[in-house]
Amino acid sequence: MTGEDPGPLIRLFGLTGGRARPQGEAFDLVAIVRTVGGSYEPADLIPEHRAVLSLCRRPTPVADVAAHLALPLNITRVILGDLRREGFITIERPRPATQTIDERIYREVLHGLRSL
Amino acid sequence: MDYAASEPGTTAVAPALAIKILIAGGFGVGKTTMVGTISEIRPLHTEELLSERGVGVDDTSGVEAKITTTVALDFGRITIREGLWLYLFGTPGQDRFWFMWDELALGALGAVVLADTRRLQDCFPAVDYFEQRGIPFVVGVNCFDGARRYDPAKVRRALGLVGTIPVVLCDVRERASVKEVLTTLVRYAVEGGQAVSSHLA
Numbered sequence: 001m002t003g004e005d006p007g008p009l010i011r012l013f014g015l016t017g018g019r020a021r022p023q024g025e026a027f028d029l030v031a032i033v034r035t036v037g038g039s040y041e042p043a044d045l046i047p048e049h050r051a052v053l054s055l056c057r058r059p060t061p062v063a064d065v066a067a068h069l070a071l072p073l074n075i076t077r078v079i080l081g082d083l084r085r086e087g088f089i090t091i092e093r094p095r096p097a098t099q100t101i102d103e104r105i106y107r108e109v110l111h112g113l114r115s116l
Numbered sequence: 117m118d119y120a121a122s123e124p125g126t127t128a129v130a131p132a133l134a135i136k137i138l139i140a141g142g143f144g145v146g147k148t149t150m151v152g153t154i155s156e157i158r159p160l161h162t163e164e165l166l167s168e169r170g171v172g173v174d175d176t177s178g179v180e181a182k183i184t185t186t187v188a189l190d191f192g193r194i195t196i197r198e199g200l201w202l203y204l205f206g207t208p209g210q211d212r213f214w215f216m217w218d219e220l221a222l223g224a225l226g227a228v229v230l231a232d233t234r235r236l237q238d239c240f241p242a243v244d245y246f247e248q249r250g251i252p253f254v255v256g257v258n259c260f261d262g263a264r265r266y267d268p269a270k271v272r273r274a275l276g277l278v279g280t281i282p283v284v285l286c287d288v289r290e291r292a293s294v295k296e297v298l299t300t301l302v303r304y305a306v307e308g309g310q311a312v313s314s315h316l317a
Contacts, residue, residue, distance in 0.1 A: 063205075
């Protein structure tokens with residue numbers, strides 16, 4: 001049958017070439033993704049790649065990228081791994097929260113929670 | 117959302133930080149409700165290959181098949197300011213999704229273990245998990261309608277918690293109550309047991 005929607009699984013398979021794991025170093029759910037400023041953007045990028053580059057001009061955690069793309073987390077990771085390999089994005093390895101929270105951030109978080 | 121903070125011209129890369137907090141507990145204890153009460157909830161799911169994880173039963177004998185299953189995650193975001201967020205992740209309740217916990221727990225600031233006093237044993241696995249890994253956690257006793265109001269000290273004894281771990285009575289439908297639980301966790305995770313013992317029974 002032609003013209004039938006092949007369904008979401010086929011579509012996801014196409015996005016990743018069937019890969020279930022991203023290339024390169026593993027990255028966390030809340031690792032911060034940034035688009036590399038001024039990087040050359042080829043005309044033939046797929047829409048999902050474009051969407052990531054646009055979103056991550058502002059630093060964006062991996063989980064938010066998945067939510068924004070409305071794609072499964074594992075698929076999103078494959079896409080992010082590809083973009084990193086091509087040098088379009090950086091993915092910052094998060095340090096454990098206890099090491100990154102200094103006095104200022106601690107106060108900001110407590111104040112932020114109070115004002116919710 | 118306020119975008120005024122980053123003017124064109126401020127080209128310096130500002131540090132961005134996403135702080136991960138886990139919401140754990142038994143099935144139906146109110147994890148999803150808690151995330152929704154306090155944060156902007158976001159749809160998040162992942163496709164996992166269960167066959168890689170050693171699922172005991174395999175009905176597809178003779179067929180080269182991998183079982184893909186969709187794991188939906190409760191995922192909420194609290195924006196403190198541009199570039200500083202709290203991310204709440206509800207841990208999947210079913211036993212077969214335990215493998216997701218390790219990834220969720222990695223680098224987390226801490227966890228809230230929600231407990232229902234009618235089924236207190238449901239939160240034992242979560243308590244064990246965070247104790248074994250040294251991840252700071254607080255116990256939130258969700259006071260459902262009709263549930264007896266428990267003495268936090270009794271819950272502490274029943275769970276065999278060491279003295280400094282905060283036990284907070286809460287109602288996950290109430291914003292102020294969830295704020296208190298999260299504030300207690302942040303203080304406990306950063307400052308340790310001394311910081312929070314003062315206002316706990």
